[in-house]
Amino acid sequence: MMTRLGTADADPGEIDTGRLEVGETRDGSSFGLPVAVINGAEPGQTLYMQAVSDGDELNGVGVVQRVVPRLDPAEISGTILVVGIVNYHAFQVAEHRNPIDDTKMNRTYPGNENGTSSERIAHATFEAATRADLIVDLHQGSTSRMIDEVRVRCGKRHRMHEECLELAKVFGCGYILDQKGPDGQLARAGPDDGIPTIDPELGGAVGWDETSIEKGVSGVFNVLTHYGFLDGDSDYERQTRASGFDQYGSPVGGLVTFERELGQRVSTGETLFEVTTPFGETKAEITADSDGILWRTRRLPQVATGEYVCSVGTDIDTY
Incomplete structure (x- = not known):
């Protein structure tokens, strides 16, 4: 069965890239987010992955840049949906917040199709994310220095807490922050919709950090193996949790x-x-x-x- 995300569509055993149109810029031109669909040759679960919902957190797109070329649809069971850059406007000017509405994108989920610029982008990406069985929202510590960690943000009393915590452990950065997050985070909205969701914070860097990017790449492949997208043994270690x-x-x-x-x-x-x-x-x-x-x-x-x-x-x- 063909799978489509924006203008990207792929039959089983195929990969395609395209754009997810989400509005217009100030000169009236349409713009879209870069997306990829990897449709495995065999049926299975669906993983949704996104990066750069905060415009200066670039390690996530570094992960996407390295992971997607290594994915062979012929060897995959299931489907992987990717939005490579979420906060389009902030990314263009290397800023954290969307400059169109001065908003932090990761406080606007699940979004509003008739709302502000950030709310509309959040709505479009959340619609894509909720087609999946698992959600990985790639972040980093912006301009602060920080360890590589994975955040579980739904709260310990949430019905999806154990599933989110298991996904964080599988990703395997070494550290987990298990603390309820602010309203509007994708890692809050996803579990509310019944989908295990994690927020890997891949270190802190001004721009690009190879060590943290490689940890993110390993984490994505850990997830793909553990949840049956790829063949292989699932072997992960205990994580330090705060x-x-x-x-x-x-x-x-x-x-x-x-x-x-x-x-x-x-x-x-x-x-x-x-x-x-x-x-x-x-x-x-x-x-x-x-x-x-x-x-x-x-x-x-x-x-x-x-x-x-x-x-x-x-x-x-x-x-």
């Missing part, structure tokens, strides 16, 4: 020096970072309020009073 965050700002202005590396354990009362003058004079030492893992940090050292500095993942266990 169920909360402690966020830390600076009580003073100055230059930040971290006492721990990303991914390292911290104990209550240990120094996380020091703030100094430009001459190295100590102004403040900030200690951890809880045991945890240094999860995310600001990239640049200069801070003003009250400005965000870092996050520690808390309530740590393994899954």
Whole structure:
């Protein structure tokens, strides 16, 4: 049976690329999101994958760029639907938010076909996503420094929690954040529609990070193997899971020096970072309020009073 997404259509055993039209630009020209359909030769489940719903988070499209050429429809059971760049307008100007409506795209799901620019794009991509049995929404930590992780955002009381957590474990970045996310995230809206959904946050980089991209590529192939799209053994390791965050700002202005590396354990009362003058004079030492893992940090050292500095993942266990 032929499968279509936008202008891409593929019969069993075929792959096609095209555009999913979602509106017009300011000069009245139509525009569309780049899409791909990989229709396996044998029947099976459907995976939906998207990237760049935040316009400066590029590691996800790096994953798509490497994964799609390696997919041979003759060897696949099931169907893979891909939207390579979701936040079209923000991607064009290398910004996080959609500049047409100054909106963070991943707060607009499930969208509105008659709404703002972001809501219309969210509606179109959510319609594609809800055709699937599994959803992978590729992200990264924008301009912050952070570990590679997978986020489960539906909340522990959600009926789809265990399925989402299993998908996160299979993806296998090594770390899972299991914490209910804000309204409007695809990783919230997908499970509400009964579809296991994860939000891999593939590190933090200004632009492009090869190590995180390769982890994302491995994660996608882990999913494809585990869920039967590809033949092979499904062998995955236990993941380190955090169920909360402690966020830390600076009580003073100055230059930040971290006492721990990303991914390292911290104990209550240990120094996380020091703030100094430009001459190295100590102004403040900030200690951890809880045991945890240094999860995310600001990239640049200069801070003003009250400005965000870092996050520690808390309530740590393994899954």
